[in-house]
Amino acid sequence: MDRSLPAMNRRTLMSGIALAVATTQVGRGWAADAWPGKTVRIIVPFAPGGGADSSARVLAEVLAPQLGQSVIVENKPGAGSAIGVMAAAQSKDGHTLLMGSNSMVINPVLNPAITYDVARDFDAVGMVSGQPLVLVLPSSSKITSYAELVAEARARPGTLTAGNSGNGTLAHLTAELFALETRTSITSVPYKGESALLPDLIGGLVSFGFLNLPSVIAHVRSGRLRALAVSSPAPVAELANVPTLRSLGQPSLEVQGWAALVAPKGSIPKEGLARLESLLAQALATDTVKTRFAALSLEPVVRGRDATAQLLKAEAARWQQVIKARGIKADS
Incomplete structure (x- = not known):
């Protein structure tokens, strides 16, 4: 600052700078508070x-x-x-x-x-x-537990089919993760969405699948599908008697x-x-x-x-x- 300015002018200049800074800060605060505009x-x-x-x-x-x-x-x-x-x-x-x-x-x-x-x-x-996935299979299947599913996949490599809602979907990748973690061989079968998959799953044309809870809950309750496990950290209220995959010794299959x-x-x-x-x-x-x-x-x-x-x-x-x-x- 130019010290040669008269004292009054220096005070006026300083006041102006302070006011400008304060105005800028208030403006910034107002802009933040105003979001969204x-x-x-x-x-x-x-x-x-x-x-x-x-x-x-x-x-x-x-x-x-x-x-x-x-x-x-x-x-x-x-x-x-x-x-x-x-x-x-x-x-x-x-x-x-x-x-x-x-x-x-x-x-x-x-x-x-x-x-x-x-x-x-x-x-x-x-x-x-x-939202958890539910491991389900047709009610007509002879498999009644997660352990039996793994045993069947190991005994008959590549013969069990895992239906999913499309290539690269969560249902698809979870089934592939299942194969990795259990060291089994399965055949993934992609469909154009769960609505296309469900009739074939219920009818026994595919062996099992990891499907969204809302898609299968009514079919599980009606007995058309059998739920073996849920992928959530804790049991879900809608399927209180269905175990979690974690409780079955598969924490790595905890998928949401x-x-x-x-x-x-x-x-x-x-x-x-x-x-x-x-x-x-x-x-x-x-x-x-x-x-x-x-x-x-x-x-x-x-x-x-x-x-x-x-x-x-x-x-x-x-x-x-x-x-x-x-x-x-x-x-x-």
Whole structure:
């Protein structure tokens, strides 16, 4: 500062600088508090229905009044979720979120043509929900326990067929993980979704499968399918008498279908992410969300940004090992 300025002028200049700094700081604080400044969009990379879509729609209703803005859900299905994930990664409007799922981390590992990178292209906000898979087989099957299934797979290599909802899906990779962990040989049979698979599974045309809980619960209760185990850490209320794979000595087969909220990297200010992280945790703890999730066979999962980012990284590494070990390729 020029010390030759009169004392009054120096004081005036200093006051002006202080006011400018204070105004800038207030402006920054206001901008953070103001996020979001317009409608928030949650991209779901699947058609309507299913765990990720249902989770997004429940949260959209609960979060909107807390955020002070409308929250809309936009479905962008295709390419096993890759189209919607890419659309979200490329959105930089600062008000777009993605309801990601297991396929989000599986697809880039399975298909080199998919160029997004979860860690590079997204900021984690938090986990949302979890849903177990159920190991089921036709009620007509002579196999009545997990131990018998493993024994049969070892006695007749390659003859047991594992139906799944498509190449590279969680159902497919879990069956391949089963083969790795039990050192057995099975034949995977892909279908175009669980709805296409279920009639053949019930009819005994395929031997077994790891399917989503909501898809099989009615068939298990009716006796058309037999449930041998669930992949969740603890037994599920809907199938209280069905053991967990962990309790059967297979903790490595503990697999969850999950949904997580993420944002395009750097598109939302840190203060906005922190606010969203907090509001998400609060929403998942409400009776409204718990009740509506339970009706969908979903379990709220509260996990912060850092822990969610770590889980996404761990999931990618886990399925990369399975895909490499089993020589799984993307559909051409």
